[in-house]
Structure formats: C-alpha cells, structure tokens
Amino acid sequence: MAGILNKLNPLGNGPRRFAAVDSDGLHLRVVYAERLGRIVRVLRSSAVAIPDSIDADDPRQLGTLLGQILKDMRLRGVGLLMNVTRAKAVLKPVSLPAGVSQNEVAGMVRFQVEKDLPFRLEEAVIDFTIESHYDSDSAAVDGAKSQGTDVLVGAVRLPVVDHYRQIAQAAGAKLLRLGLRPYANVRCVNACKQSHFEDTVLLLHFGAEETEIDLLVGNSLMFSRSAAVKISSSDASKSEMDESVRAVAMEVRRSVQSYLAIEQAFKIDSILIAGGTGIESVAAEQLSAELKAPCELFDPSCVQGFGEATDPSAFISALGLAVGHSGRDRLPFDFLHPKRPVVKRNRARVMGITAAAVLLLTGVVVGTAGAIQVAARKATVTSARQAVLKERANLKKLQHIEKQVKAIQEWQDQHRDWLAHWAKLSCLFPGAPDTYVSGLKTAADGSMSFQVKARDSKFITDIGISLAEAGYKFQPGGLTSSPNPHGYPYSAEIRVFVDPDMEIDLSEVEPVTRPADDDSVRQLARATVAKDKPSPTPAPVAPVPTSTNGAPSRPDGNERSSLRRGRKAFTPKMAQELRKTILAKCDLDRDGKLAKRELSAAYHFIRESRYIRYFDQNRNGKLDRDEYGRLRDFFRESE
Numbered sequence: 001m002a003g004i005l006n007k008l009n010p011l012g013n014g015p016r017r018f019a020a021v022d023s024d025g026l027h028l029r030v031v032y033a034e035r036l037g038r039i040v041r042v043l044r045s046s047a048v049a050i051p052d053s054i055d056a057d058d059p060r061q062l063g064t065l066l067g068q069i070l071k072d073m074r075l076r077g078v079g080l081l082m083n084v085t086r087a088k089a090v091l092k093p094v095s096l097p098a099g100v101s102q103n104e105v106a107g108m109v110r111f112q113v114e115k116d117l118p119f120r121l122e123e124a125v126i127d128f129t130i131e132s133h134y135d136s137d138s139a140a141v142d143g144a145k146s147q148g149t150d151v152l153v154g155a156v157r158l159p160v161v162d163h164y165r166q167i168a169q170a171a172g173a174k175l176l177r178l179g180l181r182p183y184a185n186v187r188c189v190n191a192c193k194q195s196h197f198e199d200t201v202l203l204l205h206f207g208a209e210e211t212e213i214d215l216l217v218g219n220s221l222m223f224s225r226s227a228a229v230k231i232s233s234s235d236a237s238k239s240e241m242d243e244s245v246r247a248v249a250m251e252v253r254r255s256v257q258s259y260l261a262i263e264q265a266f267k268i269d270s271i272l273i274a275g276g277t278g279i280e281s282v283a284a285e286q287l288s289a290e291l292k293a294p295c296e297l298f299d300p301s302c303v304q305g306f307g308e309a310t311d312p313s314a315f316i317s318a319l320g321l322a323v324g325h326s327g328r329d330r331l332p333f334d335f336l337h338p339k340r341p342v343v344k345r346n347r348a349r350v351m352g353i354t355a356a357a358v359l360l361l362t363g364v365v366v367g368t369a370g371a372i373q374v375a376a377r378k379a380t381v382t383s384a385r386q387a388v389l390k391e392r393a394n395l396k397k398l399q400h401i402e403k404q405v406k407a408i409q410e411w412q413d414q415h416r417d418w419l420a421h422w423a424k425l426s427c428l429f430p431g432a433p434d435t436y437v438s439g440l441k442t443a444a445d446g447s448m449s450f451q452v453k454a455r456d457s458k459f460i461t462d463i464g465i466s467l468a469e470a471g472y473k474f475q476p477g478g479l480t481s482s483p484n485p486h487g488y489p490y491s492a493e494i495r496v497f498v499d500p501d502m503e504i505d506l507s508e509v510e511p512v513t514r515p516a517d518d519d520s521v522r523q524l525a526r527a528t529v530a531k532d533k534p535s536p537t538p539a540p541v542a543p544v545p546t547s548t549n550g551a552p553s554r555p556d557g558n559e560r561s562s563l564r565r566g567r568k569a570f571t572p573k574m575a576q577e578l579r580k581t582i583l584a585k586c587d588l589d590r591d592g593k594l595a596k597r598e599l600s601a602a603y604h605f606i607r608e609s610r611y612i613r614y615f616d617q618n619r620n621g622k623l624d625r626d627e628y629g630r631l632r633d634f635f636r637e638s639e
Contacts, residue, residue, distance in 0.1 A: 025208030063170025206275030
C-alpha cells in the first residue's frame, strides 16, 4: 500500500533544506533543518514570544512576525513546513471493499466520506492514509483485514488552508507542506524511541487555547482529540494554574473513557507531556497520581542537531514535522498537496467524442440551408417563451404568498399567543449585560427553544428558577463553555413547553431595564417615520448609572456586578412555592420540618439563590441582623 500513496503524492522530494514552523498561541517556533537521504539534521532553531500587540489569529500579522524571525536567522526565501491543529481537522475511519485498485482509492475515499463531513465537499480539502484506527470495524477482528482496506481520512476546510498560505505569503516564503499536528508529534516521539512496540503511551501537548490528547499504541496513533482548555500563563497565581491543570485532567479522563468504550482491555503504560505554557511540571505530577502511570516531560534532545533550548518539549511539533519530511516513511497527511484520483484515459470515449463532433459539424452544414425558415420560427418560439417566463414569475409570487398564508394558519391553529409568551419570557430573563439570546425557534408540539449566551453559569441557573416560578415547564440542555470575544463564554439551549390553556397577564411582570446604549427604540422610531405616519417622538432612554469601575450600579448607589431584572412582590403563592422548594432540597429525613442542621442548609440555599432579593431590603447583596430575623420568621411560618 505504500506504493499507492507514493504514486498519488505529487510533492516528490522537494528542496533539501527547509524550515518547520509551529505556534501554540504564545510562541512562534522555527526549526531549520536539512535532509541527508533518509536522515534529517537540525541546523538551527528559534523560539520567539508572540507580542500582545499581535493577533495570533491574524495570518498577516503572524506572517509578518515570522518573516522577521526568518530574517534574523538569515533564512529569507526558505521553504516552510506547517501543521494544522487537531481542532481544525476532521478524522474519519473508512473501510474500502476488497479488490480496490490503486487508481480507485482516492475516488472511493471522497465518495464514502462525503456524507460524514460537517461541511460541503466543495469546501473541503481531503487527504488520507492507509492504516487502521481504533473505531474502524475492520480493526476489531484480525481476520477482517483481508476482506478490505482500512483508510483514515482527514479533512479541513479551504479557509484553513488559505490561512496558512497567507502566513507564508506575509513571511515572504513558500509553503511546501501542510501536515497534521498529532502525526508530527507521534513522529517526533518515535524518532526519540520513547514509545516501544505494544506499549500504550498517552501524549499531551499543551497550548494556550487548546490541549491535544493523543494515544499511541506502539508506533501508531490510535486516538486523537483536541480539548478547548485555556491555559493560564506562567506568571499566573497558583490557584489559576491548579484550575487549568484540573480542567486538562478532566478532559484526559473523558478521552480515556471514550477509548475504553471501544478497547476494554486497555492500560496506559506511560504519559508524555510537551508544551511551553509553564504548567507542564505541575500537570505531570497531578496526572501521574490520577491515572496511576509514570508521567514525564518529553525530551527531544535525541533529534540529530537539536541543541539546548528553553522549553525543549515545546518543539515537539516542529521537530516531528522536520523529521517526517524525509525518506519513504514521511508524514501521511499533506493538505497542501492531497492525494487525488488518477485521471484515466479512455480511448473509446475519445473516439466517441470525435464521432459526435463530426456529426455535429454535419448537422450545422445541413441546418444552414434552412436558416431563413428557422429564423422565422425562432422568433415565434422566443415570443412564446417570454410569455411562459412571465406566467412562471406570477406563479412563483402566488406560491410564495400561499406558503406565507399556510405558515400563518398553522401558527394560529396552535392556539398559543406566542408573542405574549415571548414578551413574558423576556421579562423573566436577566438583563442584556448578563445574557443574550442568539437563536429562537418554535415547534409544532407547542414548544419554543432558544440558545442563551451568558457571562456566568449562575445566570443560566437563574433563568430556570424564573421559568419554574412563572409556571413554565422547560427542558434545560447541557451547559457548555468556550472562549467568546464578547465576554459571554457560557451557553445552553433551553426548551420551554407552552401550555395552550396557560393564561398570560403581562401586568404581573416588569420589563428588564434596558442598557444605556440600547438603540432599538431609535430604530423603531426611524422605521415608523419611514412609513410617513405621524408618531410621537420616542422618549430618550435613561442612562444606567455606572460605578467608578465602569460596571452598572443600582439607582440608590449600591453597586452590583451586573444589571438584574426588575423585582416582583413576594406574593403568598411565591412563598408557598419557596417552602416546597426548601423542603424538597433540605428536608433530609422527610418529616415535613427542618431540624437545626437542615435549617442551616436552607439558609445557605437562599443566600446562594435568587430568593435572597425578597429578604435583602437594603439590596447590598448580604443579610444583616434584621433581615436574618425576617428570614427566620419565614422558616417558623413554614413549620
């Protein structure tokens, strides 16, 4: 099968000297090497911190910095090798039927993987390698290997490839190869012989925004995934570093459990850690204790020519990319020059096309004799065609109106006042500085789903409490966290079921306070004026008071971390619901009363919940002696 890949790979040997480049979001690392037959020797290496003024996601800014580094290393114009991170690539195992010829492999791979891609095939760059994978069907039984061919397919979107091309262009160099980082890491580990045959090695590569988790069995990569964990800088506090380590450890445990679901007879023999974030040593100690396996920092000093460097393990990707650029066992993925189907020359098809061309020429010659008659009939056909096109345009307009009428009729048939429900739900949500809704849709089963973005997970919890208080049945989705440039990292999908018999009284709720920079009122007024209808001038939106640190504050001067929705009166119905909630959460012996230990738990529950606002009269976020007395009286009434 190696012959198939060599035949399909158009890159060839390439230049003898090159530079391998890798970035972890904090540093830009360059390894200048030369190829001597099947051996690669490192000539120079450099690591430069990315300044805060440079956006690491901007290819032009990053390419300009890379060009300056190459100039300082006197490597202007050298060919570049780069890696695509695991988070930007899709890996999919595919089994091809037995008897597939060499010329058909690439075509069959594209055909089988098209339905599994999360993006269109026209937007994808697809490459593959012929090897088994941990979740492929043919890898489960040894006897099945003779029945077909196991192929691991890798795909990235075209904008990802263009991103790395722009970096090389801004650096004034030519991009020679675009590989996949997990395979570069594996090649560097194998070059240093730190993975033995049939040994299971867990390889962790730390980056500023993500951590790549790779599982090696012998010399092969059997499992790979990327965990979106933001690593604290080396000058961060110990608690922040411990939090980053705990987040990485949780992702590692998830990855191990995912692999155990397929390979039950599985045991980690050793753990290798690489990276230059500054927490690698702390992570090695904690992971070794949790996974009960020896854990050490990866040492790439065995690579020929690689000398001393700061954080040498952070060079693992660049060194693996350089080592894997020589010999017959070069890195399997190259998204810059992917393996493409071999073009077949069908002589019978060529002869058929030639015969068709001769017949077409004969027809043109014969048709010229009746050109006058054809012109007259063509005019008649053109007139009839224009009439048909006009009628089709009218038909499309009528179909569009019919579709709108049908949608409105279906909406009315559901017997639900969606606008009134949404108006009430908007009053139950926290303010815009804390949360916003990024998506809203309704379903035929009488439910509406919305995607919520929040600054803190507690605001999403507050939404659930408010929905329950208002009498809505809802189904919360999973809470996820990911980096957000606007400061809303937490997101969740909430599905609310609307009862058709539910009565809506908007006078019972108060609208959420609008931010000072809310322009929706002005936009609505502008739209009304555009219709040439007289309308009163909208009242200006009152600015929200701000504290000395820039955060919104309350009208009475008491600063709060964020705007909260308007307060409601503590009605007897709400008091009854609160008593039921406290008994359900804190009455451990289920006797309908709160003992001393259960009463303490109830105090803690109210302090951490939104119910504190009904007892916090001075609105300072705490309970003083008199407010504690009112809370104690409420518990006595509950008994």
